[in-house]
Amino acid sequence: MRLLETPMSVAVTDLMRSRIQNNAMRFSSGTLDGLMINGGGYQGKTETACLTAADFEDDWRELFERYQSHYVDAMPGTRDLIAPIAYCQTPVKATPIGLCEAILDFYGAPYGKNLRGMIRNVRESIKAHATTVLMIDDITRLKMHREDDQDTLDLIRGLMDLDVTLVLIGVNIPRSGLLREGWHDPRTKQWVYAPLKKGKSYNPDASTQTERRFDLVNLDPFDYSSDVGIAAYVDHLVGIENQIRLFNAGPGTLSEGEMPEYLYRRTHGIVGLLRRLVEDGLVKAMESGLEDLTTDLLDEIPINLGNMPGKENQRDAEAGEIPHIDTAPRSKVGKKPKKGRNTVYDDRGTPEAVEA
Structure with missing residues (x-):
């Protein structure tokens, strides 16, 4: 069955399409604004984001084909030279190495000998393939009480200086700890936060990034109360x-x-x-x-x-990817079994005589 639009998914699609399109057309220097898609498990966050990104990629490729057709077409047996949209999942046990491997797997690029080399390959792959949008799913698998997860988040922030729009997808993002040191600006309706100071970041750029802005959009279930x-x-x-x-x-x-x-x-x-x-x-x-x-x-x-x-x-159940709801069918109340008849005073006849 094909995925149908809902009023909630349309709101997410409109904001996401506007954000990535505006960032892609932006030529001024500076960090691009990102987007966080928040919602419960099984609510279609990934499908909605991927369909929106695929629609943008079709338009973006058509634009490139008009002016740079030699750059768009891939050679037989190889990956596309241009990849406007990159997608990966956050590892369940997140580490900077694990995230780098997930991103490099998308491009089919070599890992590198060490973490520094892996980060360099990630940055070079994003630039070489002209990626404009990097989607990282299951972002709430990051647990901020772990040092590796803090370093992974610093790595993600460090990628924002590559003229790429970050789209982070997760469950219950406001309460996950990712925005623990941030605040919500009621005027702009955006989350503003600074990098975590705890932990040792392997990304040399993370320490220079003092502020990041994301629009937080919710994908809610249907409301049956109105x-x-x-x-x-x-x-x-x-x-x-x-x-x-x-x-x-x-x-x-x-x-x-x-x-x-x-x-x-x-x-x-x-x-x-x-x-x-x-x-x-x-x-x-x-x-x-x-x-x-x-x-x-x-x-x-x-x-x-x-x-x-x-x-x-x-x-990952701990990340809220499995909703805590009762989906069992309604139990059918059957008839109570009849109480058995008391047979204490029943006449069972004269017992047979016993020979002496």
Whole structure:
């Protein structure tokens, strides 16, 4: 099922597109403003950010092809010479070396013999591939009580002087400790903070960077407490049911009757959980021959928030990537078993005589 836009994702897309486009067109000197995308687990932060970045990259490549087509095309068997968007994930146990390896893996570049060489290769790769946006996912895996994590954050800040827009994606960023020494400017609606003074930074530029600015934008789940929120949620369900190809499912399968409230109770309005529940329901509906989605069928489907198979899909529960919500189906209250009849005074007949 394709990812559908929501009012929350549109707000994130508009701000992100405006930020990276303005920074890409900026020719004056100075550190570029960054962006933090905050939200709970399974709310589509990564998908929304990647789709927005991919849309910008298409326009950016088209602009380059008009004037520098020889720079855009890659040689057969090699990586693209130009990579406007770079994406990587923060390692679960973050270290400056681990982050450098994650970035260099994207470019297919050599690691280097030591940390200094790795940092140099990262900076050279970003410049050589004309990267304008560096997206770092799961940023809240950084734990600020660990020295390695502080050094990793200093390394990230040090990359901002490369004319690259940093887009950091994470869960509950304001309470993660990343902005512990910062403050929110109500006038500009931006987070302003200085680098951590604790720990020893391997990045020589980090100590000279005294202030960084990020816009913090939230990607929230659907709100079911207002008429506007309910209407947006139902519209989203209509968009999902339009993709359903079951023989017995028609208009209103997900958006009418008790189904909207049922789906909201099971998923708490979280887009990722809603899509997973519906997709699993579609498979079960086809396998069972029902060819329809009903509450009874969906009750048989648990929503497992544990880690997915494969190391690349592991989620860090400590970083808030697995939401703490109750997604169990509604328990059906059965009839109480009848109390057994007392048989103490039953007449079981005259016992047989025993021969002497």
